[in-house]
Amino acid sequence: MSGNSIKLSGGKLIALPKLVAQWKRNLQSVPSRLIQTALGFTDPYPYLDSKIVMMLKSWAPSWNSRRGIPTMGRGPGRADPIPHTPTPKRKQVINARRSKYKGILAYGIRPMYGTYDARQEEFHEHALTTRGKLTATKRYHSIKPHRIRDLCFSNGGVVGFADSTYPHPEEWSLDSISVPLSRTTVKHLTYAFSSPNRVAPSCLKAWTERLGIDINFQAVGLLYRQRLLTPRDFMSHFKNILHRALLTRTKLNTPLASHKCRLCKRSRENFTHLTNCSHIAPLWDRYIKLTNLTFTNDTDRLCTLLLGVRASGASLPPAHGDLFLILWKFIIINFTLAEIERKPFDCDSIWKSATTRYLSKANTLTYRIGMKQMRADARGLKLDVRHEKSLLQPLGTIDSAGTIAWVDQFAQCLPCAESAAGVGTASHETSP
Ligand SMILES: [Zn+2]
Secondary structure, X not given: OEOOEEEOOOOOEEEHHHHHHHHHHHXXXXXXXXXXXXXXXXXXXXXXXXXXXXXXXXXXXXXXXXXXXXXXXXXXXXXOOOOOOOXXXXXXXXXHHHOOEEEEEEOOOEEEEEEEEOOOOEEEEEEEOOOOOEEEEXXXXXXXXXXXXXXXXXXXXXXXXXXXXXXXXXXXXXXXXOOEHHHOOHHHHHHHHHHHHOOOOHHHHHHHHHHOOOOOHHHHHHXXXXXXXXXXXXXXXXXXXXXXXXXXXXXXXXXXXXXXXXXXXXXXXXXXXXXXXXXXXXXXXXXXHHHOOOOOOHHHHHXXXXXXXXXXXXXXXXXXXXHHHHHHHHHHHHHHHHHHOOOOOOHHXXXXXXXXXXXXXXXXXXXXXXXXXXXXXXXXXXXXXXXXXXXHOOOEEEOOOOOEEEOHHHHHHOOHHHHOOOOOOOEEOOOO
16 A cells, blocks of 8 residues: 555555445445345345345355354354464473473482373383483383472473472573573673673773763763764774873883973873863864853863763763864874874864864765665655754754755854855855
């Protein structure tokens, strides 16, 4: 069925109202006398049309003119209830199959498994395969019913007597695994055995210790998503900042090494200093001004600028988070070059590189929407750009034609703003 029409078996489409009209017409064309007759009501006309009799006989061979179509008698009629048995579930089938197997304790010590015929008090001994499955033997024993015990199965094999098996394989699980013992695999066992020695990644511990707060690492992890950015954009923050791999001077242990910042040459060069250094600060000021961030205290500022998550645990809006990672990427590149190649740390060019990169990533959305449009057209669906729109929030928005409109504040920061200076509007046409 598509839209307002229904597909017939021949592949022809028929409009719904038309089909309903046809159906009504068919119902009306059945003679009302025929309905009465089929139900077995007394026929107001003593002589039935032979054509009608033939028709009724062909529908229901057992029809007769007095009782209509019979519902009683030999077979059940349509209105008579018939016994209903629900289809058993897989587990019920398995349990039913297993329930025929019983066990006894032979000679008071040796468990023996098999099937039991209670009427003849005969126990048919079964042997266990290496996988715990039961196979019939040719041995039969005469056993009194009180000695017969139920069995406990796990993973398709017999474990032992149901009343003396502990822990029950269906009702117990290993620590830190949410799967019952009967369905535990090698993978689960490996996890369980190694869990006492497993330690949280040291960077998580280090950051928690340094900042002295409970950091929402879940939110930090969600920054590194390939929604708009690629690993090329976020990997440098991931490795250098989150995993603390950036070689700051305080990490150097050689006696002559200076621990003073390579840029300002005043404070100790550590991770905290990267957010406070007077040479990097202009970038953070711009970022904070653009994103309208307000910090409750120093810890909040540090946590937000270093890890991209608020001290309260709240995450940054998507566009702010993406720009944050790109900005870090260029800060890290230039910070490293300042040491290795003595390249001056130029905030303006870094900001320009970061915004250009962000812009080029945002422009890919135009292409993506174009592809989506084609797909939607082909399937006769409506184009939905809510996801693309949400990615640019709150710095800009994108319409279904793929045109991005940046907010004034961000449009002024963009490299193209210089060429379009004086226009003042936030609109920024993108090329596919
Ligand atoms: Zn510094």
